[in-house]
Amino acid sequence: MIGDVLPTTPNESPNWHRLRHAIRSTWPNRHGRSSDIATLVGCSGGADSVALIRLLAELWAEESNALAPANEAAAKPVAPLVVAHCNHGLRGEESNADEAFVRQLCEQLQLPLVVHHVAQPSESATTGPPSDERTLRGIRRDFFERTAKQHGCRYVAVAHSADDQAETMLHHFIRGTGPLGLAGIAEVSELNTDIVLRRPLLQVRRGTLRAGLREIGQTWREDASNQHTVYTRNWIRHDVLPLIESRYPNAVEAIHRAGTLQHELNEMMRRLAERWLEAFTDFSDDRWIIRTQRLSQSTNPERGTVDTDTTCDWMFERPVIVAASQLAWDRLGWSRGSMTMQHWQRLSGLINDRSSWHTSSGATPADKADDGIDHGGHFPGGICVSIETEQLVLRSE
Incomplete structure (x- = not known):
């Protein structure tokens, strides 16, 4: 009791x-x-x-x-x-x-x-x-x-x-976080x-x-x-946010409102990402299979027709592909902790690279630059991409 x-x-x-x-x-x-x-x-x-x-x-x-x-x-x-x-x-x-x-x-x-x-x-x-x-x-x-x-x-x-919400959003913002963090x-x-x-x-x-x-x-x-402002979160709490509120007294409420609006946009993006996964990909054991043939046919789920010009269609938009990729990671239980926005954008580029859709089976995407960053088919967490017949396959090594 x-x-x-x-x-x-x-x-x-x-x-x-x-x-x-x-x-x-x-x-x-x-x-x-x-x-x-x-x-x-x-x-x-x-x-x-x-x-x-x-x-x-x-x-x-x-x-x-x-x-x-x-x-x-x-x-x-x-x-x-x-x-x-x-x-x-x-x-x-x-x-x-x-x-x-x-x-x-x-x-x-x-x-x-x-x-x-x-x-x-x-x-x-x-x-x-x-x-x-x-x-x-x-x-x-x-x-x-x-x-x-x-x-x-x-x-x-x-x-x-x-206050925690406002501090978190400010911290995410100055770190250059993606839509989920915002x-x-x-x-x-x-x-x-x-x-x-x-x-x-x-x-x-x-x-x-x-x-x-x-x-x-x-x-x-x-x-x-x-109280130790050497930590970024405490610095935001004790120094940054009070300074903002001295000029904008309703700043916390405004930041909270912005987060709510961003959450609504994220929910819309999640629904598009789920449709993208359903239309163009399959899952098998620990593999994520992207059917490039379906992408090349560019079937529009809303109209059920084949588009001749899909370069601006929603299915090829990078934010949709990134959101779909993140959902795929979660579904397969792959850790997203080391995946930066640069990694997600590179993966989106590989998926959108139509020239690689017809590369010989078993190949991996080639490195693009010598800057110390893997620009090929390997991603953090031991995830690799291979090109097979009319499909891209991501698997955990």
Whole structure:
């Protein structure tokens, strides 16, 4: 049973009241209840994740109390609400203090807690523990997925805020990311076919979360490393974004809106890419087969006719081919981590190079330049391209 939560009123806690309304409006409601689906909540001990736990705990408690009949023993229980904390051990006693804080919070709210301690290297090890953000994020993601499965949770909730969204999009922008990166963080995404990752606070400002916690007297932990602007993400948070907001006060909302529009464009591109894959390619074991004969015939799926001039047709547009290639990588389980935009564009060029469609079977595309970059038929992750009879074949070596 979830512990009792002190009620609040709009007059006493206006920010917290708005947050409660926000969580109700964004959290799925099935048959009049939001607490019908088992949920795992990631908590670092920071303000954002503490606010998310408190908000979901209140929601679960309210619905449990509202549905309790006179005979409390016959009350229908709400689905589990489980908390997950990952102790990376990177800050010594501070990391352990974070864990202790989360344990105390879960005891107060009577919520089950699962803690994962990241294995630390031995004293004789030549390398230290993983510390780059991508690796740490992958560790947490695997932990959340594994724990959600163990506890039968359909949802995993994490506490990214509107500020996180703006910082992420700015970071992606200055790195020259592609369309997917420019859309920022998705509010809903899949961890796997059975588990959904939800970010219900993605439209809430970080300052509002902290103000709400202060109103209800809830403390949180601060990670001192988040203040170090030597890290690009922290530099954007503490220096760049405040400077932008000094001239454009609504910058975070505007950036968030731009991400939403980009997401809509990405969804349209995904649908075109899926049609491209269905029309011109096949999959066999660990191979992606591009039927160049179908491309050369240039059958237009919308009109069902053969076009004589297709150089400007959507099926030969590079963004469509790149998006289709990325979907193919995902379908085959090939890692996209080392594939840069340059690689995707080169692959699109190979697919669009009609002169290679009639090259002898078994050949590989020739190198185009001597600049230290493989311009031929090899790509990161051991993926190679070969030319066979009226088809290009990509396979994992």
